Amino acid sequence: MTKKVLVIGGGPGGSTAAALLARNGVDVLLLEREHFPRYHIGESLASSCRVVLDLSGVVDKIDAQGYPAKRGALLRWGAEEDWTINWSELFGSNVSSWQVEREHFDQILLEHAAEQGADVRQGANVKRVLFEDGRPYAAEWTSEADDGKLITTEFDYVIDASGRAGVLSSQYFKNRRPHEIFRNVAIWGYWKGGRTLPNTPDGGIDIISHPEGWYWVIPLRDGMHSVGFVTHQTNFLEKRKKYGSSEEMLLSIVDDSETVRDLMADGVFEQPVRIEQDFSYVADQFCGPGYYEVGDAACFLDPLLSTGVHLALYSAMLASASVLATMREEVTEAEAAGFYETLYRNAYARLLVLVSGVYEQYEGKDSYFWLAQRMVREKGHLETDGSNAAFVEIVAGLSDLRDAGAAEGSGVMTELVEEAERAQRRADAELEDGKPSNLAPLRIDPSDLHDVASGLYLVTKPLGIGRQRPAG
Numbered sequence: 001m002t003k004k005v006l007v008i009g010g011g012p013g014g015s016t017a018a019a020l021l022a023r024n025g026v027d028v029l030l031l032e033r034e035h036f037p038r039y040h041i042g043e044s045l046a047s048s049c050r051v052v053l054d055l056s057g058v059v060d061k062i063d064a065q066g067y068p069a070k071r072g073a074l075l076r077w078g079a080e081e082d083w084t085i086n087w088s089e090l091f092g093s094n095v096s097s098w099q100v101e102r103e104h105f106d107q108i109l110l111e112h113a114a115e116q117g118a119d120v121r122q123g124a125n126v127k128r129v130l131f132e133d134g135r136p137y138a139a140e141w142t143s144e145a146d147d148g149k150l151i152t153t154e155f156d157y158v159i160d161a162s163g164r165a166g167v168l169s170s171q172y173f174k175n176r177r178p179h180e181i182f183r184n185v186a187i188w189g190y191w192k193g194g195r196t197l198p199n200t201p202d203g204g205i206d207i208i209s210h211p212e213g214w215y216w217v218i219p220l221r222d223g224m225h226s227v228g229f230v231t232h233q234t235n236f237l238e239k240r241k242k243y244g245s246s247e248e249m250l251l252s253i254v255d256d257s258e259t260v261r262d263l264m265a266d267g268v269f270e271q272p273v274r275i276e277q278d279f280s281y282v283a284d285q286f287c288g289p290g291y292y293e294v295g296d297a298a299c300f301l302d303p304l305l306s307t308g309v310h311l312a313l314y315s316a317m318l319a320s321a322s323v324l325a326t327m328r329e330e331v332t333e334a335e336a337a338g339f340y341e342t343l344y345r346n347a348y349a350r351l352l353v354l355v356s357g358v359y360e361q362y363e364g365k366d367s368y369f370w371l372a373q374r375m376v377r378e379k380g381h382l383e384t385d386g387s388n389a390a391f392v393e394i395v396a397g398l399s400d401l402r403d404a405g406a407a408e409g410s411g412v413m414t415e416l417v418e419e420a421e422r423a424q425r426r427a428d429a430e431l432e433d434g435k436p437s438n439l440a441p442l443r444i445d446p447s448d449l450h451d452v453a454s455g456l457y458l459v460t461k462p463l464g465i466g467r468q469r470p471a472g
Contacts, residue, residue: 003027003028003029003119003153003154003155003156004026004027004028004155004156004157004327005018005021005026005027005028005029005155005156005157005158005159005323006028006029006030006031006139006153006155006157006158006159007021007028007029007030007031007118007158007159007161008031008126008139008158008159008160008161008162008167008297009030009031009032009160009161009162009163009294009297010030010031010032010034010036010106010110010113010120010122010161011040011106011161011163011295011312012105012106012109012295012309012312012313012316013161013294013295013296013297013312013313013315013316014030014032014159014161014162014294014295014316015030015106015109015110015112015113016052016053016056016109016113016312016313016316016317016320017159017161017294017316017317017319017320018030018113018116018118018120019056019057019058019109019112019113019116019118020055020056020316020317020320020321020463021118021320021323021324022113022116022117022118023056023057023116023117023463024320024324024462024463026323026324026327027119028113028117028118028119029118029119029121029153029155030110030113030118030119030120030121031121031124031125031126031139031141032110032120032121032122032123032124033123033124033125033126034122034123035122035123036103036106036107036110036122037103037104037106037107038103038106039102039103040102040103040106041102041186041188041274041276041303042102042303042306042308042309043099043100043101043102043218043220043226044070044099044205044216044218044306045070045097045098045099045100045306045309045310046097046306046307046309046310046395046396046397047070047087047091047095047096047097047396047397047398048097048310048313048314048396048397048398048400048401049097049098049309049310049313049397050096050097050098051397051401052313052314052316052317053109053313055317055460055463056109056112056116057112057116058108058109058112061108061112062098062100062105062108065100065104065105065108065221066221067098067099067100067101067105067220067221068098068099068202068203068219068220068221069096069097069098069202069203070096070097070098070099070201070202070203070204070205071086071087071088071095071096071201071202071203071204072084072085072086072087072088072200072201072202072204072392073085073200073201073204073205073206073207073306074196074197074199074200074201074204074205074206074207075206075207075208075209076197076206076207076208076209076259077207077208077209077214077358078209082197082199084199084200084201085201085204085391085392085395086201086204087201087392087396088201088202090392091392091393091396091398095396095398096203098203099203099205099218099219099220100220101220101221110122121143121145123143123144123145124141124142124143124144125141125142125143126139126140126141126162126167127139127140127141127142127150128140129158129167129168129172130152131172134288134289135288135289135290135291136155136158136168136290136291137154137155137290138152138153138154138155139152139153139155139158140152141153156290156327157290157291157292157323158290158291158292159291159292159294159316159319159320159323160291160292160293160294160297161294161295161297161312161316162297163295163296163297164296164297164300165297166283166293166296166297167297168291168293168297169283169293169297169298173283173284173285175283175284175285176281176282176283176284177281177282177283177284178279178280178281179279179280179281179282179352181280181356181359182278182279182280182301182302182355182359183232183233183234183279184213184230184231184232184233184236184277184278184279184280184302185230185231185232185233185236185275185276185277185278186228186229186230186275186276186277186278186303187228187229187236187246187249187250187253187273187274187275188216188226188227188228188229188250188273188274189226189227189228189247189250189269189270189271189272189273189274190220190224190225190226190227190269190270191224191225191227191264191267191268191269191270192223192224192267192268192270193223193225193264193266193267193268194217194223194225194227194263194264194265194266194267195225195263195266196217196219196225196263197217197259197263203219204219205217205218205219205306206218206263207304208257208259208260210229210231210256210257212231212232212235213229213230213231213232213235214229214230214304215227215228215229215230215254215257215259215260216228216230216303217260217263217264225263225264225267227254227260227264229250229253229254230278230302230303230304233277233279239253245273246273246275247269247271247273249273250269250273251269278300278302278303279300280299280300280301280302280352281299281300282298282299282300282348282352283297283298283299285341286298286299286315286340286341286344286345287319287322287337287340287341288337289333289337292315292319292322292323292340293315294312294315294316294319295308295311295312295315295316296308296311296312298315298344298348299311299348301348301351301352301355302355302359304355304358304359305351305354305355305358305395306395307351307355307395307397310397310400311344311347311348311351314344314347314397314400314401314404315340315344315347317404317458317463318339318340318343318344318404318458319340320463321458321459321463321464321465322336322337322339322340322465323336324462324463324464325464325465328464330464330465330466330467331456331465331467335456335465336465338456339456339465343400343403343404346403347400347403350394350399350400351394351395354391354394354395404457404458405457405458405460455467455468456468
């Protein structure tokens with residue numbers, strides 16, 4: 001069997017890459033080892049997700065599910081007053097996403113990929129990837145539908161969207177590096193009933209700090225709420241010794257926060273309790289000859305700012321565009337790889353710096369805004385600090401969309417990007433002059449966020465990579 005592109009993994013990244021490629025006429029095989037629907041955490045989506053999913057043609061199907069429309073977040077962080085992030089006020093009423101149950105959401109994306117023409121196999125387990133001169137060219141896999149018979153599929157490109165299992169980065173290249181600061185564990189469950197904090201934007205998530213970590217409260221369909229707590233592994237293991245069961249531990253943790261206890265006072269806890277390690281990591285390389293690593297297969301970031309699905313979809317879009325542009329000979333394979341590596345790695349690095357800032361500084365939200373503005377400001381932007389527009393632009397994924405379409409031709413993204421820029425110019429407060437950041441060595445200069453010298457940028461119609469011609 002020969003396929004132009006093999007996609008390993010059927011989560012949001014793999015399904016979206018398969019759908020985008022199939023919509024553009026590519027012969028795609030997607031191998032997913034589980035059977036959908038299957039449970040997965042990560043219910044709160046960034047607004048950028050809507051933009052990418054619109055490109056894949058699945059937005060109407062998602063809207064039809066009746067998921068709560070998410071329009072921002074509210075943070076009760078440290079000793080500060082509530083900090084409301086309202087996308088509608090900052091960027092316009094069309095900027096929104098959803099709060100989803102991932103088992104249903106992911107199934108919609110997987111089925112959509114099949115409807116677009118991808119050959120989707122569930123219960124298919126990749127056993128081995130074959131290489132020749134450093135380039136993957138085939139995979140050996142088994143399928144429950146074929147009684148476990150070993151099947152070999154050759155391909156031109158492979159997109160590894162295998163999540164934290166990391167078929168390429170973890171099992172072959174062994175080039176993942178952990179972030180020691182984010183060796184966290186999450187424990188969570190679901191309540192029927194309950195509420196979010198006053199002034200939370202429509203459908204928004206609440207993020208509530210605690211001396212030993214932080215809580216999330218996410219409104220879902222039918223009055224359900226996802227409630228969880230994230231803390232360092234060492235602290236989690238010490239706390240776990242005090243309780244006879246995971247349920248007892250979670251209920252005690254919820255009761256320990258006056259805020260969360262009050263929000264769930266009218267709710268009823270429903271089993272089971274879930275626990276998962278949230279250890280952050282990054283691979284030394286996100287792509288290479290004949291392969292692209294998408295989403296968690298390349299890197300994973302602490303869930304504080306709900307960026308996991310954004311990174312999965314954003315990287316899926318970039319990988320698909322890179323493969324398509326190479327096949328059409330719009331760019332060389334090396335240029336496509338550079339385009340992908342630069343944009344995806346910078347998206348991850350920028351979010352890592354911002355999450356680190358929120359965790360580490362506790363200097364007040366203005367310090368996070370100041371840090372964010374240094375990472376998105378381009379020459380020509382007004383020097384008006386103090387607004388949370390830049391912070392929200394990064395967390396919502398809009399900065400990454402702007403980076404990808406840094407020249408004319410970014411299509412569906414242009415309107416959102418322009419709104420983000422207008423919002424930043426409306427900033428009316430100023431930060432104290434010269435306030436330092438203890439993360440200064442990690443700061444990313446805006447000139448690093450796009451390879452201007454290459455002139456490459458994302459094109460959405462048709463999906464690919466454009467080349468800006470030199471002036472004159």
